[in-house]
Amino acid sequence: MQRRRGDLLDISGLKVVFDTYAGQVKALNGVELWMNHGERLGVVGETGCGKSVTALSVMRLIDEPGKIIEGNILFEGKDLTALSEGELNMIRGKDIAMIFQEPVAALNPVMKVGAQIVENIEWQRKSAAQERGSPLQTVQIMRDMLKFVGLDWQRTENLYPHELSGGMAQRVMIAMALSSKPKLLIADEPTSALDVTIQAQILNLLNSLVKETRTAVLLITHAMGVAAQFCDFIAVMYAGNVVEYGSLHAIFDNPLHPYTKGLLKAVPKIGRTDELQSIPGIVPDLIDPPSGCRFHPRCPHRGPACDKAQPRFEPVGGESEADRHHVACFLYQKDH
């Protein structure tokens, strides 16, 4: 396990808890995840599975009352959990950028869009201890970025965030995020608040931009269609664990974990003729999560061992190395 599994990002054994009035929420329970430069990894799962917390942990944006209690987040070999706030600021927004579900809320409401991007570029330069370019140069970069994301800069730079539509605002966010040429872009539900036609535009845009710039993307989404059409690798999360991880092909064509199977059967699809299947039961309360495998109360293949211990997250043999197919389920463990 000490070997670095992904040369860009390698999360191992990540545990995050939140202390609340009602008790301690065990939000992440040993997350395992890794990716290489230029790859697109989709993290899918339902509300409360911990996919957003994972993304925020990578940015080290977990605030009180939450804290990272265990695990490592290696970013190009550096352990992000051990860095100081100052060192993190060198990485945040520079090497790792983030876009959110509600782009309008992420922008400053009283500042024109152009000025915000300019400020952002200058701030990045400062934190990276680079030379300050001339203001004219910076403005030119801002306009190039707006053009880059398919916006008309003459019109857009003088607008306030509330004058942007959801799609335009997300483009502006992408422009800001990519202006620092990050190595990793974390996209937290970037299209969930948008209409399908706009979602298609944004996905296509992201697709071509990250290919062009070879930016790796960690895409957090609950929409299986988005993950299926955009990503190279998929991690399925349930109640604070990555339960299955592997290439797009491995997850969609050969799902192993009972939860992944259930999830895929629950997704409605145009032209689908069979009945939808649902997963019985409800998502567990993470203040008092089920013992052993957290999925066992809802699992159709529950065995005697499932409520005793947490299944190990292990590679599944017999498949090509490139699939990286891993699963955390007793059904596939050799000693069971």
Place this chain on the structure above:
Amino acid sequence: MQAATEREGREILIQAKHLKKLFAVKKNFYSRPLYVKAVDDCNFSIRKNTVFGIVGESGSGKTTLGRVILRLIEATNGTVVFDDTDLMSLSSQELRLFRRRMQIISQDPYNSLHPRKVVKKLIGEGLQLHFQLSSQEINERVKHILTLVGLREEHMYRYPHEFSGGQRQRIAIARALVLKPEFIVLDEPTSALDVSVQAVILKMLKELKRDFALTYMLITHDLAVIDYMADDVAVMYLGQIVEMGSKDDIFLRTAHPYARLLIDSVPPPTPSEHWSGKVLSGEIPSPIHVPSGCRFHPRCPQAKDICAKEEPILSELQPGHFVKCHFPLGS
């Protein structure tokens, strides 16, 4: 005429004619009001025991249409006939009594239940209004309906915030169903829910429709949900119905370029299926300043000169399949 409107021999429950809703917006106190055409001349009929799906992007007016049908928002113009009753002519007193027969389940399960009322109150309220029942009988009916929607008796004295989104949506369904309605407007019933929960709720709605002989009007932006649930579909764009027909008419014999592009922009949840990724350019224009002629022409890949000048009419391509386009696809 009978044959065209009563396909498959099913009677018509709801007939909407020339429905129109304008909202006045004022920039400031002194300016002359501008009108948003939220719903603009919509005509359709809903057959008994079917699901009539309405699909469109945000700003298409689909939500307003659902409200206007139930007179939760007063229409500017037009009529709605519900099983021989002209809804628009009812007095407010008559309308209140009539509401028992038509219910709505709205999108947001977190705000559609009064936060300070326990489940029994939430569901029992309608019973108190419409039926002369003893508190014992109300109790019994609430219990019964809870088990029907997959909740338990002990949930009766809990507050909404103690339930998950899916459970809240079940409560909302129970609240509508307990009145024994004939018609339910489902306004994005599952768009706030996770996929696995969505599957349960959609299946349940289908079963309830069968068991209680219900008629649904399903409003959603999710084409996959429409495909799963609906019998007939209307596609809306900027307040107008641009294509309407049976589900197969819409998905397999798509005639309107907008409907086509809408269907193509949905990423299929299977990687093996190639996503054409054809992208509809531009965004839905503001409904205050609607484009001239065909409202879709600025974004339409097939637009010709006439499209900017002349508004097409909703014409019948095949029996029951209507399209509002000068150059419908496949013809």
Place this chain on the structure above:
Amino acid sequence: MKKTPSAAGSTKETSLKKFLNERKPMLDDVKHSIYLWKKTPLALIGTVIIGLFLLVALFAPLLAPYDPIATDLSRKLEAPSAAHPFGLDQFGRDVLSRVIMGTRIEVQIIFIISIISIAIGLIVGIVAGYFGGIVDEILMRITDIFLAFPRLVLAMAFAAALRPTLANAIVAISLVEWTVYARLARAEAIKVRSQPYIEAIKAIGASDFKIMMFHVLPMSISPVIVQLTMRMGTIILTAASLGFLGLGAQPPLPEWGAIVSDGRSYLMNNWWITAFPGMAIAITVLGFNLLGDGIRDILDPRIRR
């Protein structure tokens, strides 16, 4: 009738358990409130002050060592002593007894003004907010007229016009106070009106009256209550001011403002007549303000969750 005692006891117990179980969420809510209460020390201090104030009012006749209106001119203006800790006033009345008996009058004032002004305010505010449009315009312009005058001046005008008695002072203050609650209730009603759950209730077939009464009102009431607790201090001050100006409670009624007024000509040499009731006013106002802040925090959903 022939049930064995143990069986009767157990059914009783189970029904009690069932009763508690059914109301568990409510109990949890109360527990949570108490927990939050304990975490805000200022609210606790406010509660203690107001608690004491109410206790004193309740047991005033037992606590007051002397008759508050019995005069003894031979001992007028006597300084505080062991027998008369707050001293005696210009008519030889015991100031402590007057202050203690005064709590009863203050409680009366607060209670009646609260009821009248909240009733008017809620009705006007909810009707205006719920219906909107022209109804809202008319009701709110009326409210604006009341708000256009300085509160105290308007209350004085009413009190003077109505003949200066305590009852008229109460009416005068109520007529000024309701505007605060009307505006607040209107803002809440507008917020609640557009909530999906109100639409849902409308869709069930409830009448406007029922919706306002059973759905909008319960949601609007908590900010009004908070505001009321915060304004109680001001109400006492206004009542005291009217009393001080001779427009409220008339002598020999031991209303605090009137007592302060009594002592004002003797302030230089006989400070106790004014100082003790003045302190009583100050402490009570402070208590209400702390309590109001505390209640606001506890009812604030952002702090609750």
